[in-house]
Amino acid sequence: MLSISNLSVTVADKPILKGLTLDVPAGEVHAIMGPNGAGKSTLGYALAGRPGYEVTGGEASWRGEDLLGLEPAERAAEGLYLSFQYPVEIPGVPALTFVRAAINAQRKARGEAEMTATEFLKAARAAASALKMDFDMLKRPLNVGFSGGEKKRMEVLQMALLQPSMLILDETDSGLDIDALKVVADGVNALRSPDRSMLVITHYQRLLDYIKPDRVHVLAGGRIVASGGPELALELEAEGYDKFLPEAA
Amino acid sequence: MTALDLKDAESFPSRRDEDWKYTDVRRHLRAAPEPSPAVGVHGAGPFFELGGEGLTFVNGAPLGVDHFTAFGDQVVRLRFVSDATGTGHGATATVGVRPGGHLTLLESHEGHGSGYVAHNRLIIQVPSQARVERIVLVDEPEDVISVTQAEVTLGEGGAFSQTVLTTGAKLQRIETRLKHPGHGAVVRIDGAYSLSDKRHADLTTEVDHVGADGLTDQLTKGVVRGEARGVFQGRIIVREGADGTDARMGHHALITSERGEVDAKPELEIYADDVSCAHGNTVGALDESALFYMEQRGLPTDEARALLTEAFLMQVVDRIGHEGARERARAWLTERL
Numbered sequence: 285m286l287s288i289s290n291l292s293v294t295v296a297d298k299p300i301l302k303g304l305t306l307d308v309p310a311g312e313v314h315a316i317m318g319p320n321g322a323g324k325s326t327l328g329y330a331l332a333g334r335p336g337y338e339v340t341g342g343e344a345s346w347r348g349e350d351l352l353g354l355e356p357a358e359r360a361a362e363g364l365y366l367s368f369q370y371p372v373e374i375p376g377v378p379a380l381t382f383v384r385a386a387i388n389a390q391r392k393a394r395g396e397a398e399m400t401a402t403e404f405l406k407a408a409r410a411a412a413s414a415l416k417m418d419f420d421m422l423k424r425p426l427n428v429g430f431s432g433g434e435k436k437r438m439e440v441l442q443m444a445l446l447q448p449s450m451l452i453l454d455e456t457d458s459g460l461d462i463d464a465l466k467v468v469a470d471g472v473n474a475l476r477s478p479d480r481s482m483l484v485i486t487h488y489q490r491l492l493d494y495i496k497p498d499r500v501h502v503l504a505g506g507r508i509v510a511s512g513g514p515e516l517a518l519e520l521e522a523e524g525y526d527k528f529l530p531e532a533a
Numbered sequence: 534m535t536a537l538d539l540k541d542a543e544s545f546p547s548r549r550d551e552d553w554k555y556t557d558v559r560r561h562l563r564a565a566p567e568p569s570p571a572v573g574v575h576g577a578g579p580f581f582e583l584g585g586e587g588l589t590f591v592n593g594a595p596l597g598v599d600h601f602t603a604f605g606d607q608v609v610r611l612r613f614v615s616d617a618t619g620t621g622h623g624a625t626a627t628v629g630v631r632p633g634g635h636l637t638l639l640e641s642h643e644g645h646g647s648g649y650v651a652h653n654r655l656i657i658q659v660p661s662q663a664r665v666e667r668i669v670l671v672d673e674p675e676d677v678i679s680v681t682q683a684e685v686t687l688g689e690g691g692a693f694s695q696t697v698l699t700t701g702a703k704l705q706r707i708e709t710r711l712k713h714p715g716h717g718a719v720v721r722i723d724g725a726y727s728l729s730d731k732r733h734a735d736l737t738t739e740v741d742h743v744g745a746d747g748l749t750d751q752l753t754k755g756v757v758r759g760e761a762r763g764v765f766q767g768r769i770i771v772r773e774g775a776d777g778t779d780a781r782m783g784h785h786a787l788i789t790s791e792r793g794e795v796d797a798k799p800e801l802e803i804y805a806d807d808v809s810c811a812h813g814n815t816v817g818a819l820d821e822s823a824l825f826y827m828e829q830r831g832l833p834t835d836e837a838r839a840l841l842t843e844a845f846l847m848q849v850v851d852r853i854g855h856e857g858a859r860e861r862a863r864a865w866l867t868e869r870l
Contacts, residue, residue: 385832
């Protein structure tokens with residue numbers, strides 16, 4: 285279970301998250317919805333340990349392990365995966381080289397044997413094919429010159445290969461047309477399992493038609509202000525976020 | 534300024550010479566050093582496995598001949614070996630190729646001992662329709678002074694490509710001067726420096742376009758750590774009448790420490806019309822967002838930094854044409870990151 289309790293985070297001395305509390309049990313998919321500027325991306329970055337996102341209070345743990353005291357790479361080895369809203373271009377490092385290095389770094393951190401080149405290539409070919417990606421694209425520097433849709437597929441391909449246990453998807457639908465969205469959602473859904481949790485961050489309800497959440501939470505003003513079943517997302521789509529905005533805003 | 538002569542302290546350039554502003558030899562070397570002794574050769578050099586002819590200098594003395602002219606398609610391993618302590622030496626080598634020929638010049642500067650001063654000169658003759666690719670690996674102790682000066686003459690329709698890789702020294706300068714005749718002649722003049730501790734490397738180049746329609750493409754990259762200092766001086770001159778010249782110069786450096794320093798002086802002097810010249814120069818730190826992205830996927834900070842740094846410098850190595858030399862250079866640099 286992902287357990288977040290009273291989490292407060294500042295960015296450049298500005299409070300963004302102000303006592304956020306949330307539990308995501310194993311095997312469940314929870315959606316975080318909210319207006320722009322509510323702190324949705326900040327939650328993802330803070331859980332992943334991005335420098336500059338300073339935790340000023342509260343706790344966060346995954347499977348009982350305190351996340352906040354770990355380095356970003358250690359959190360990854362514990363199974364945490366953040367799918368970036370804007371995946372970063374890594375010039376000069378071929379995607380295949382990068383993903384294999386990441387897998388083996390995680391395995392090493394967990395005391396497991398490295399994946400051989402043959403095993404890796406087989407897995408990478410299968411994952412690329414499932415996501416309808418041209419395998420040759422994986423020989424190019426990671427994300428360099430990729431379209432928005434290709435970058436998102438690349439994020440899902442890495443998930444499929446790294447097999448994380450806790451996924452945070454930050455606006456994974458942004459920049460995708462409907463066909464690409466289906467492919468990406470199928471890729472994410474294929475990873476659903478009883479021992480894997482997901483936190484789906486999205487501004488729009490559209491993604492939740494394809495990745496169906498067990499629970500929906502509304503993040504506004506740095507806190508979870510409402511929680512409910514999937515019907516809450518539909519309600520937000522119809523009525524907007526106005527009633528959840530802090531009055532001061 | 535008179536030409537640098539190790540026997541004459543008056544000839545040592547200082548920062549008062551504009552071209553030596555960042556590499557002040559006189560500050561580090563007050564008097565002419567005692568001559569280095571004659572010694573035997575060490576090892577086989579970093580390019581041994583690529584075969585070809587050998588041209589070797591040890592403490593300035595040639596083992597056999599001091600010049601070579603290639604016929605047809607040849608590989609020459611040119612080794613400048615230093616094995617001295619506190620003394621000085623220098624050599625002048627001449628390499629060339631027959632018109633229409635193709636020479637791959639695999640040059641290594643191999644330093645042993647400490648506190649020596651080396652000054653090696655190289656004359657490279659590339660006649661019409663000939664091609665020369667020069668790949669230089671420079672590996673010297675941290676407390677030595679070395680200056681390497683190459684003069685390249687290039688004929689119309691000829692091609693000269695160069696890639697210098699170095700880890701620096703106490704004071705190190707690698708200089709290349711080339712007169713570009715244009716008229717179908719093509720020049721690529723690249724370099725990469727990877728410096729740690731208090732090392733200093735100065736890559737200075739001058740390409741002088743005297744004929745029309747010449748092409749020059751230059752890429753230099755560097756990484757500076759600790760208190761090291763990287764210097765890039767790139768001058769491209771386009772003389773009157775050298776119309777249609779196409780010249781691009783790029784220098785990009787990473788500084789990964791508080792006290793590292795990079796001095797870059799890109800210069801384009803253009804006296805002709807209808808030319809296409811561009812230069813780009815950037816000095817910065819590793820991309821923090823790329824680092825975080827890589828760490829998020831499980832790469833520890835050091836590994837992520839190393840991978841990014843390696844990728845940054847390897848863009849220079851990727852441009853080496855000779856496949857065997859390219860892979861050798863890649864391995865050589867990887868061992869020294």
